[in-house]
Structure formats: C-alpha cells, structure tokens
Amino acid sequence: MLKQYLQFKLSQKLSPQQIQLMKLIQLPTQAFEQRLKQELEENPALDTGKESDAKDNEFDEFDNSQDDYNDSDTIDAGDINVDEYLSDDEIPDYRTHANNYSADDDEKSIPYASGTSFTQHLTNQLNTFRLNDQEYEIAQFLVGSVDESGYIRRSLSDITDDLAFTQNVYTTEEDVEKVLGIVHQLDPAGVGARNLQECLSIQLNRKEQHPDIELATKIIDKAFEQFTKKHYKKLLQKFSITENELKAAIEEIEGLNPKPGGSYSGSNRMVEHVVPDFAIKIVDGKLELTLNGRNAPELHVSRTYNNMLKGYKESKEKSKSQKDAVLFIKQKLDAAKWFIEAVKQRQQTLFVTMSSIMHYQKEYFLSGDERMLKPMILKDIADEIEMDVSTVSRVANSKYVDTPYGTKLIKEFFSESMTNDQGEEVSTREIKKILETVIEEEDKKKPLTDDKLAGILKEKGYPIARRTVAKYREQLDIPVARLRKKI
Helix, strand or coil: CCCCCCCCCCCCCCCHHHHHHHHHHCCCHHHHHHHHHHHHHHCCCEEECCCCCCCCCHHHHHCHHHCCCCHHHCCCHHHCCHHHHHHCCCCCHHHHCHHHCCCCCCCCCCCCCCCCCHHHHHHHHHCCCCCCHHHHHHHHHHHHCECCCCEECCCHHHHHHHHHHHCCCCCCHHHHHHHHHHHCCCCCCCCCECCHHHHHHHHHHHCCCCHHHHHHHHHHHHCHHHHHCCCHHHHHHHHCCCHHHHHHHHHHHHCCCCCHHHHCCCCCCCCCCCCCCEEEEEECCEEEEEECHHHCCCEEECHHHHHHHHHHHHCCCCCHHHHHHHHHHHHHHHHHHHHHHHHHHHHHHHHHHHHHHHHHCHHHHHHCCHHHCCCECHHHHHHHHCCCHHHHHHHHHHCEEEECCEEEEHHHHCECEEECCCCCEEEHHHHHHHHHHHHHCCCCCCCCCHHHHHHHHHHCCCCCCHHHHHHHHHHCCCCCHHHHCCC
16 A cells, blocks of 8 residues: 655755865865866866956856756756766766767877887897897896896796796706896896895996905805894904904995896886975065965856857747757856866865964974974864865875975874873974984994883983884884994
C-alpha cells in the first residue's frame, strides 16, 4: 500500500564556485598561471588586460533575472557531484558540451625538447672500444642496466640469465664480468659499479697515482667497513700511518662522487623553479607585504560576447539556432563571471592569510633569527582571520614568500610549542636552531653524544629528553656523534 508523507532534510553542499575557489587557492604561482592560460583558451568570453569604458554593473546585464529563458536552459549547479568535480582538475564543467568545439578543431601535440639520454651517452662511448658482436651486445645490456645514479644493482648471475632469455646471448658470468670492466672505463668515472665501495675504487684508480691516492685506495679496498664507521684508530694501526697521512687520504676520498650518474648534464631531469607568491620587505623599520603581480591578473568579461547576448535578447523572433547560441553565450559568460570572482577571492584570501602570518611572526621577519619564531599552528591563523583551517593549510603548503633572508616555504613558519624552564612557550624551531648551532660549534675530534647535547640544552633552559634530541637531530639530517667525528 502506497503512502504519502513529508520529509524535511537539511544538508550542506558545496557549489561549483566554492570548489573552484578552493582549487585555485591551493595552486602556487606557476600552476595558477597555467590554469589561467587554460581558462583563457577555453572560454572566449574571458579576456585579460585593461578594458576601456568598463562599468561596475557590467555583469548585471546578463543576470538570470533578465533572461527570457526558463531554468531548464541553464546548468543545474546543485546536481554536480563534488567528488567527480574535485577528481578532474583539468576540464571545466562547461567544456563537456559539444558546442564548445568548431568543426575544424584538431588535436595538437605539445613538442618536447629532445636530448641525449644518460644511457645513450654511455652507449655512444662503446663505439670507441674494439668489441666483437657478442661483447658489444653484453656491453649494451650492461649499459641499459645502469640506473640514474650510475650503478648496476643486479647480480651478474641475473644479468647472465636475462641475456640468454631476452637477448638470445649465451655467455658466462666470467665473460660478463670481463665486459663489465670495459663499462667501468666509461665516463663519468665510477659508472657501472655494483656498490659504493667499487664506485669509489674505480674513481681512485682513474686518478693520477701519488702516496695519498695509493693510501686512499688501500683504505677503500681493504678497510672499507672501518672507514664508513670512522674507526680511525683501527685504520692508523692497520696501515701504520700518521694522523696527517690518514687525513690527506680521507680528503681524497671525500672529493669523489658517490653518484656518478647524477653528474651527467644531459640527463634531462626536471628542475623545479620556485616563484615566490609573496614578497616581504622592511621599509623604515616596518614590514611591507606585496602579492606577486602574476597572481593578480586583470580579467574582465568579453564586451563582444556581452553585446552579442544583448543583441539576441532584443531580437523579436528567436529561432532554434538562436536559442542554442544564446544558451552557449550565457554559459560562457557565467563561467567567466565565476572565474573572475574566484580569482579575486583567491587574491584576497592569500593576502589576508599571509598578512596574518607576517604580523604573527613579526619579530622573525624583522631580524631573520629563527630563534625568534613563535609557536604557531594552523588554527592560530585560522582563528585570527576567521577562516577554516583547511583554507590556511592550502595557502601554507604550496606557497613561497620572498624575504630579506631568502625565499621560504610558508609552512616552515608553523611549529609546535614546548615549555622552557621558565614556563614560557617556545617554538620547536627555536630549539632545533640552537641544537644545530651547538653541533656546529662542537669539537669535531670529540663530537657530542645525544646525552651531552640534552645536557647542554637543559643548561640553556630547554629541558628535553635524549630521545627528543635524537628526533630533532634526525629531522635536521645530522648524523650520530661517531659519524660526525673528524681527525
């Protein structure tokens, strides 16, 4: 039996405009420029640059209330799936309509710069050696097994099996090792090594021989484990040498390249260029914040499209094609209006958030001393600017600020707090900076252990445990005391 009943339901949904704004906020400057360029290419109703005779009420001319068409002609924003919208950062909603394309549209491929790969660089060098056909095939296979660091990580038995199964080359491990010796002669020195010890040994053998190099070679070949663990007393006893001789040999070893593949300039690695989103300057003793101009483009709705819409509205007889054209133009104008508003809100959100951070950490930005950083978490800034924590997180995680002390990632200014012996809350960044300074000033012949470091910090007014010192030291990428020792 069917029954009728009323049900009231309260729910919250994000509009496409809100989602678009969130996605724009989290973009750094370069990604935002690409997104802006893409929007300009896809929406002909959006223009950039200064507009002559611009009017503040320009958008009102195509407001929904003045449209002659009912709601069925427009896009229902409430039916958009938020998850699907967020999962597709590249395609705006209006682009899914077929009338966004013309008949002569074609796919255009993006050209990429070509260059000689690391593998090809090594292969080209093989042509300078006298090799028979089988040796050349083995050498090519070995070169193809070299990773980007310059090492061959696989065992000779595995390589021998793969040569048989994939290349139809039947050989022995002895023959493969013989050809591997040829690969070791390629540039850069040390390429094709199977481990760090072999890599360093190859480089030392390629150098002009003198007493320091000969001693360094002996250390690497015969006492590598003692060297890596910095057991200098054992090395002095083993080779019956003086401290000065050992020091000279270690200096030769430290000048070697542990990753020979990384030195190849034609490896075509992607290099990330950081473009600051903000700039902070000190003017007459006061902080001055500016937003990168590339984050604040001048955008406006195309006057041509706006006039076209007005012309179609004034037309008394409207054919089916005219109605389709009006719907297309209106969709483009609405999308342009949403995008311009989102860009303006992005600019305002970025500036307000960074301004709050700048004033919160005023003492640091005036002095540049990391010990002046205050404990600050996302909620502190969110409460001050009355925005959600997630918004502050989007601003902080991917944005950079140009300061008088270098370009900094904004999230580096956030840190937890600890209480010192006077009951004051101090930033963990301050403690890490002091710990780093203490380690830099220590006697490298007798480096300080974590226990001693904890004792020194306690004397300075920071009572933290040894395990906390070890955690901070690891976060600073500082090795243990034994590995910091020098002779």
